[in-house]
Amino acid sequence: xxSQEIRSRxxxxxxxxxxxxxxxxxxxxxxxxxLMFTNSGxxxxxxxxxxxxxxxxxxxxxxxxxxxVSGKHNDLEEVGYDTYHHTMFEMxxxxxxxxxxxxxxxxxxxxxxxxxxxxxxxxxxxxVFEGSSDQDNLPMDQEAYDFWKQIIPEDRILMGNKKDxxxxxxxxxxxxxxxxxxxxxxxxxxxxxxxxxxxxxxDHPQVVEIWNLVFMQYNRRANGTLEDLPAKHIxxxxxxxxxxxxxxxxxxxxxxxxxxxxxxxxxxxxxNHYGKDEKKDIAIRVIADHVRAVAFSIADGQLPSNNxxxxxxxxxxxxxxxxxxxxxxxxxxxxxxxxxxxxKKMGKAFPELKAQKQLIENVIRExxxxxxxxxxxxxxxxxxxxxxxxxxxxxxxxxxELYDTYGFPIDLTALILGEKGLSxxxxxxxxxxxxxxxxxxxxxxxxxxxxxxxxxDTEEEFVGYDLLETNVKITRYRKVSSKKDGNMxxxxxxxxxxxxxxxxxxxxxxxxxxxxxxxxxxxxxxxxNNVIIHFTKNLPKHLEQTFKAVxxxxxxxxxxxxxxxxxxxxxxxxxxxxxxxxxxxxxVHSKHLRFDFSHFSKLTVEELRDVESxxxxxxxxxxxxxxxxxxxxxxxxxxxxxxxxxxxxxxTVRSIRFGQSIELxxxxxxxxxxxxxxxxxxxxxxxxxxxxRIEAITLDAVKDFYFENNRSFFEMKDLLNNxxxxxxxxxxxxxxxxxxxxxVEQLLKQKAQNLSGELKNQLQEVNGxxxxxxxxxxxxxxxxxxxxxxxxxxxxLFLFFATSVKKDKAMLTCYISPALADARGxxxxxxxxxxxxxxxxxxxxxNFFATAGGKNPGGIPKVLERVKEYIx
Ligand code: ATP
Ligand code: MG
Numbered sequence: 001x002x003s004q005e006i007r008s009r010x011x012x013x014x015x016x017x018x019x020x021x022x023x024x025x026x027x028x029x030x031x032x033x034x035l036m037f038t039n040s041g042x043x044x045x046x047x048x049x050x051x052x053x054x055x056x057x058x059x060x061x062x063x064x065x066x067x068x069v070s071g072k073h074n075d076l077e078e079v080g081y082d083t084y085h086h087t088m089f090e091m092x093x094x095x096x097x098x099x100x101x102x103x104x105x106x107x108x109x110x111x112x113x114x115x116x117x118x119x120x121x122x123x124x125x126x127x128v129f130e131g132s133s134d135q136d137n138l139p140m141d142q143e144a145y146d147f148w149k150q151i152i153p154e155d156r157i158l159m160g161n162k163k164d165x166x167x168x169x170x171x172x173x174x175x176x177x178x179x180x181x182x183x184x185x186x187x188x189x190x191x192x193x194x195x196x197x198x199x200x201x202x203d204h205p206q207v208v209e210i211w212n213l214v215f216m217q218y219n220r221r222a223n224g225t226l227e228d229l230p231a232k233h234i235x236x237x238x239x240x241x242x243x244x245x246x247x248x249x250x251x252x253x254x255x256x257x258x259x260x261x262x263x264x265x266x267x268x269x270x271x272n273h274y275g276k277d278e279k280k281d282i283a284i285r286v287i288a289d290h291v292r293a294v295a296f297s298i299a300d301g302q303l304p305s306n307n308x309x310x311x312x313x314x315x316x317x318x319x320x321x322x323x324x325x326x327x328x329x330x331x332x333x334x335x336x337x338x339x340x341x342x343x344k345k346m347g348k349a350f351p352e353l354k355a356q357k358q359l360i361e362n363v364i365r366e367x368x369x370x371x372x373x374x375x376x377x378x379x380x381x382x383x384x385x386x387x388x389x390x391x392x393x394x395x396x397x398x399x400x401e402l403y404d405t406y407g408f409p410i411d412l413t414a415l416i417l418g419e420k421g422l423s424x425x426x427x428x429x430x431x432x433x434x435x436x437x438x439x440x441x442x443x444x445x446x447x448x449x450x451x452x453x454x455x456x457d458t459e460e461e462f463v464g465y466d467l468l469e470t471n472v473k474i475t476r477y478r479k480v481s482s483k484k485d486g487n488m489x490x491x492x493x494x495x496x497x498x499x500x501x502x503x504x505x506x507x508x509x510x511x512x513x514x515x516x517x518x519x520x521x522x523x524x525x526x527x528x529n530n531v532i533i534h535f536t537k538n539l540p541k542h543l544e545q546t547f548k549a550v551x552x553x554x555x556x557x558x559x560x561x562x563x564x565x566x567x568x569x570x571x572x573x574x575x576x577x578x579x580x581x582x583x584x585x586x587x588v589h590s591k592h593l594r595f596d597f598s599h600f601s602k603l604t605v606e607e608l609r610d611v612e613s614x615x616x617x618x619x620x621x622x623x624x625x626x627x628x629x630x631x632x633x634x635x636x637x638x639x640x641x642x643x644x645x646x647x648x649x650x651x652t653v654r655s656i657r658f659g660q661s662i663e664l665x666x667x668x669x670x671x672x673x674x675x676x677x678x679x680x681x682x683x684x685x686x687x688x689x690x691x692x693r694i695e696a697i698t699l700d701a702v703k704d705f706y707f708e709n710n711r712s713f714f715e716m717k718d719l720l721n722n723x724x725x726x727x728x729x730x731x732x733x734x735x736x737x738x739x740x741x742x743x744v745e746q747l748l749k750q751k752a753q754n755l756s757g758e759l760k761n762q763l764q765e766v767n768g769x770x771x772x773x774x775x776x777x778x779x780x781x782x783x784x785x786x787x788x789x790x791x792x793x794x795x796x797l798f799l800f801f802a803t804s805v806k807k808d809k810a811m812l813t814c815y816i817s818p819a820l821a822d823a824r825g826x827x828x829x830x831x832x833x834x835x836x837x838x839x840x841x842x843x844x845x846x847n848f849f850a851t852a853g854g855k856n857p858g859g860i861p862k863v864l865e866r867v868k869e870y871i872x
Contacts, residue, residue, distance in 0.1 A: 003244045003258050006117075007063055007092070007349065010238070013112050014061035014094045024350070027065040027088065028302040028309055030502075033528055034170055036309045037067040041093035042169065042214070042235040048097045049174040049216050051230040052530045058099040063090045063240060065296055065350070070312050072170045080286035080323070083205050083252035087316060088293035090240035098231035105213050105234045106147045109181060113211070117247055123184045123191075125200050125207075126152060127160035129177035136226055138166070141177045144215065148179065156197070164201050167214040167235075172222055174229060178214040182207060183246050206251060211238040222450045254285050261341045262288045269337055270328045283327035290320035291338045291364075292346075298360045299352040301584065303688055304367050317364065321371050322409055331376075333368035336361045356582075359598050359690050366689035371407075378408030382416060392421070396428020403429075404436065446482030454543060455494065460532055464497040464508065465627075465668065468551040472496060472512065474543050488523075490533045497551050498534055500527035504586035505563055505667040509555055512547040514540055522549075556668065557675075558590040561698045564625075564658065564670040565615065565679050566593050569696065570642075571661040572614035573597055576607055584691050588667065591701055592682070596693045603684050603692065611694075615679040618659060622674035626657040636664055678702045748782070756786050760793075766871055769820065773800035773867035775860060780811060780851070787815035787849070796820050800831070800867045804857035810839040811853050812863065818848040831870050835863045 001009075011021050025044035029035055035043060041064040047053040067088050068075045075085040096105070113119045126148050131140035140159075148157050160180065168175040184196035186206045199207035216233040218226040244256040254263060263274050266284050274284050294304075297313045304314035317335070324330040339361045347354035385398050394417055402408045414424045455475045463470060472493040481487050501507035507525035512534075514520070524535040540547070566586050573581045577599055585596040603611070628636070636655040641662040656665045658673050670676060676698045682705065683695045697705060716726060723729035755778065763770045776783065783801050791797055799815040812835060814828040821828065829844045832852035836842045841854020 001117075001247050003240075003248075003256060004349070006244055006247055007090070007240060009116060010092045010112070010243075011061055011063070013116055014059075014108075017059070017094075017108060019059040019061040019094060020057040022060055022062045024063060024065045024090075026300045027067050027296055028300040034172055036070055036312065038064060039066055039068050039071065039073045040064075040169060041066065041091040041237045042095070042174070042216075045095060045097070045235075046169070046173060047530050049229060049233050049235075050219060055097050058097040059095065060097075061092075061094040063092050063349070066091045067293060067297070069293070069316060072168065076316070076319070079289050080282045082203075083254060083285075084208050084239075084242055084245070086241060086253070086289050086292075088289070088296055092238040092240050092243070093236050094234070095236075096234035098233060101232055101234060102144050102213075102215055103147050105215075105236060106144065106179065107151070109211060109213055109236065110151050113181065117243075119183065119246060121152075123196070124152070125156050125158060125182045125184070125197060127158045127165055127180045127182070127200065129165035129179075130159040130161060132162045132166070134162070135224075136162075138162075138177070141165075141179070141215070144177070144179050158197065158200055160201065167212065168220060172220050174216050174233075174235075175218050175220050175226075176214055176216040178212050180209045180213075181211040182209050185246060185251065208242055209239075210242045210246065211236065222448055254288065258345070259288050261345050262291065262338055265338055265341045266328075269334050270324070270330055272328055279327050283323035286323045287320045287328075287335060287338070290316050291335055291342060294320075294364060295339055295342055295353060295360045296350070298363055299350070299356045303363060303584075303691070314367065317367050318371050318409075321368055322375070322412060325372065325375055326412060326415065331372065333365045333372065335368055336364035339364065356598075358580075359584075362600075362690035363688060374407050375412070378402060378406050378412070379416070381406060382408065382413060386417070386420060386422065389422075393423050393425055396425040396430070396432050399424055399429045400432035400436075404432075443483060446480060446484075448480045449478045451476045451478045451492075460492060460530075461495045462499075462532060463495055464499045464551065465629075467497045468553055468556060470495060470497050470549055471546050472549045473546055474540075477539065477543070487537075489536045489539050491536060492531055492533060493549065496525075496532050496534070497549055498522060498525040498532065499551075499556070499668050500525045500532045502527050503588075503665060503667045504566070505559060505588040506590070508551045510549070510551040512536075512540065512549045514542065514547055515545055555590040557670075558699055558701075559588055560668045561670045561676045562590070562593040563588045563665075563667045564673060565676055565696060565698045566595050567656065567658060567661050567663050567665070567669075568615045568618050568673065568679070569593075569595050569611065569694065570597070570663070571618075572611045573599070573694075575614055576610045577603070592695055592697050594693060594695050596687055596691055598690055599692045600690055602686070603694075608681055608684060612679060612681055618661075619673045619676045619679060621659065622672055623659040624672050625669050627669070628655045628657075631655060633664075636662075680705055752778070752782055752786055756789060759786065759790065759799075763797075766798075766868065769796050769798045769871050770794050771798045771868070771871060773864045774802075775864065776801045776803055778803065779805070780813070783813050784849075787813065791815060791817055798826070798871060800864070802860045802863055804860060807857070808855050809853070810841070810855070810857040810860055811851065812836060812839065812843070813851050814849070816848050821847045826870065831867070835866060838863050838866075 015021050025038060027038050029038060038044060041062070042049070044064065048055045065088060069087050076087055078085040079087050094108070113124065114121050128145045128148065129141040132138045145157060164180065165178055166175065167178045182200045184191060184199070184207045186196070196207055214235040216235050217229055219229050220226055241253040241256060241258050244258055245253050248256050250256060253259065263284055266287055267274055272280050272284065274281055294313055294317045302309050302313055304310055304317060320335055324334065339357060343353050343357050381402060385394060385402070399410060399413050402413060403410050410429060414426070417424050453476045455473060460475070472495055475492050475494050477489055477491045479487060479489055498508040498510060499505065501524070509522055509524065511519045511521045518540065520536050520538060520540050522534045522536060526533050526535070566588055570583055580598065582598045583595070584598055587594040630652045633651065633653050636653050639655060639662060641655050641664050653664045654666055656663050656669055679696060679698050680702045681694055681696045685693055687693045717723065720726050720729045759772060762774065763772050778786070783803065787799050790799065795817045797815065797817045797820065801813045802810065804810045812832050814831045816826050816828050820826060827847045828850040829847060832843050832845070832850045836852035836854055838859035839854030840856040840859065841852055843852025844850055
């Protein structure tokens with residue numbers, strides 16, 4: 001069965017059981033400080049489990065893109081070495097939010113595997129949580145055991161410990177006991193020899209877990225304790241690639257049709273064969289896997305970068321490049337060329353890949369290019385270290401410098417040293433690494449207390465679209481301490497006018513005022529999942545009272561104007577440059593806005609002017625804001641809103657319209673485009689391969705901009721003696737300057753010619769050589785020209801010039817006709833190196849031309865005396 005069909009059969013099975021089928025949520029997360037990437041199918045539904053939000057249908061099924069490369073679930077180092085762990089994989093899942101529980105989840109999983117997919121029952125094993133006697137003190141999952149007993153012989157039900165059978169998403173959040181289903185795909189004979197049961201959960205590549213049924217019933221709090229969730233839920237996750245392996249009768253995920261097209265392409269490009277040499281096979285698997293992770297991340301809007309999620313992506317890609325470089329001998333970019341097959345294979349199920357193919361290719365190619373450069377430079381540096389090292393062990397410190405400063409991977413260092421018969425002080429390296437980690441930990445250390453709940457707060461209402469001021473009550477708060485910011489408090493209100501940072505727009509600032517007039521500043525507002533958090537330096541007294549919450553209106557008005565401007569700018573760019581332009585990021589502040597978009601060349605002056613005019617025409621047109629809140633996504637798209645990838649299921653959206661510009665947006669906006677006053681682009685440039693950035697301003701900032709320009713204009717006019725027509729005056733100055741420069745050049749040429757004639761007259765015949773050593777008053781370039789010009793006239797020339805342009809600076813130049821240098825073994829480099837010591841300096845060059853610089857012009861007479869010694 002082809003993988004496409006396997007995916008759709010899974011989904012239709014649950015559709016028949018009254019589940020809503022929803023598209024995958026983005027793999028890269030935005031509003032969740034506890035998680036960087038979706039690492040399991042349940043992550044996008046966390047809020048439903050916690051009771052912070054209510055789903056439309058309490059049964060859902062999907063295939064979710066997952067990435068396990070950081071935090072609690074990190075499989076990165078396994079990938080390539082085994083046949084069934086990936087960085088990015090699809091997790092097929094079915095969910096019940098407070099609806100069905102263990103009985104149905106177990107029965108349906110069994111039905112699907114054995115009756116729809118016809119997996120041999122005698123190859124299946126299941127596990128049940130045995131309970132724990134640690135601080136959580138959890139009971140055995142008798143209930144699950146009893147349901148399994150009804151459908152599978154009891155000797156196939158195994159007890160599992162907390163590590164395998166109690167599922168937790170991260171250090172905090174929803175969790176619960178689980179039942180896993182394992183499949184034994186070994187041959188009949190092997191099965192007869194070793195009982196499959198003994199291989200379950202033993203990391204055997206052919207006895208693998210394919211499906212995990214999690215019975216969500218607890219929430220792990222920040223202080224480590226468990227609390228009951230408001231309701232009980234089902235969360236199941238089946239590895240799609242592993243299921244394909246089982247159903248396609250192969251022994252490795254990489255032999256399924258999910259991977260074979262990519263592997264064939266790697267074989268073609270690198271002229272290697274998969275399945276011949278284990279080292280190369282590992283490299284091929286690493287690359288086939290990693291290109292998927294990286295391509296999907298870029299499609300989700302996460303470009304490789306130097307920090308956070310972007311850095312994780314960069315590291316994955318670099319791991320692939322490194323394996324290609326080391327084991328497949330690929331020294332030029334090639335991974336980007338795999339994006340084409342990947343898109344052909346998966347673009348249908350994941351249209352975001354198709355839509356952004358070109359960008360993905362460009363970004364990967366650029367990254368490959370620059371990292372390959374790093375590798376090459378690193379090799380040179382490493383060779384230098386090896387050459388100058390006196391023992392046959394390279395110190396940890398040196399290896400660490402190579403790793404830390406130049407980004408050269410440590411395993412490559414070890415490998416290369418091994419090949420040269422040298423060793424690396426790995427312990428020393430680890431010590432350095434630990435030291436650095438401790439330094440950065442100390443710098444970023446922070447701790448977050450548990451929430452103190454003051455009032456029931458399941459729904460915190462945001463009223464900031466309509467109000468900038470309202471009465472609020474604090475429903476919960478907590479303290480956060482960090483080295484960087486010291487102690488801060490995070491407050492949550494029952495209702496809030498403060499806009500939380502999101503959609504590129506900064507969070508509101510302002511204050512809350514107590515009844516006695518005390519004021520506490522709100523320094524920032526952010527969103528964590530669905531909760532809006534207000535940052536303050538202190539806690540107010542009498543927390544239970546009603547406060548007046550007031551948003552800083554000036555900042556908000558300016559920010560709103562800039563947000564509206566980004567929409568108009570987006571529209572303008574698509575109009576002027578074409579519809580390939582897609583938003584790739586934005587930052588909307590009160591003072592300026594920044595807009596990143598896909599486009600492949602620098603904008604011309606005309607294009608920039610057209611974009612500005614387009615936006616300003618809409619500002620002049622005084623277009624009113626037409627806002628629709630809480631409409632279903634489909635309705636907004638039908639209206640013409642630009643569809644964005646990355647909306648989560650269950651989201652209703654808000655559409656923002658100004659004339660023909662319609663976008664899905666949660667930000668705050670001007671009431672009318674006329675409120676923007678004027679739009680001005682202040683810069684345009686590249687941020688990454690295929691991505692450009694425009695920075696622009698509106699409102700008061702434009703006034704300041706023109707004011708500033710005007711001021712420098714008058715300053716310039718002043719410098720031009722208050723010329724009536726400054727442009728003309730400037731032009732005249734420039735013309736004059738050009739003509740003077742020409743005259744000077746002419747004079748210098750003349751001088752050099754004269755000098756050259758004089759020098760020729762001073763040549764002496766010594767030992768069959770035309771010799772001259774003299775002090776000369778000319779710049780370095782002039783000296784070089786003269787030397788080479790004379791060199792053309794004689795083929796037995798030995799010239800030596802000394803100059804001193806400044807009191808403490810001397811230069812020596814030696815020119816020897818190349819034929820002479822070769823015939824007699826003269827070396828200009830040696831001459832200047834040795835004589836350079838007399839002027840307290842050094843230098844070098846080739847055997848026919850070399851220069852040296854030093855600090856002691858006083859040594860020049862001695863130098864000139866000694867030059868002759870070199871003609872022997
Ligand atoms: P394993 O022990 O094999 O690493 P797990 O216990 O980490 O699996 P779960 O967190 O329960 O797995 O995830 C549910 C399912 O997702 C697994 O049963 C498996 O089929 C699949 N899965 C988990 N991790 C990976 C991965 N790195 N690559 C591919 N599939 C995976
Ligand atoms: Mg795992």
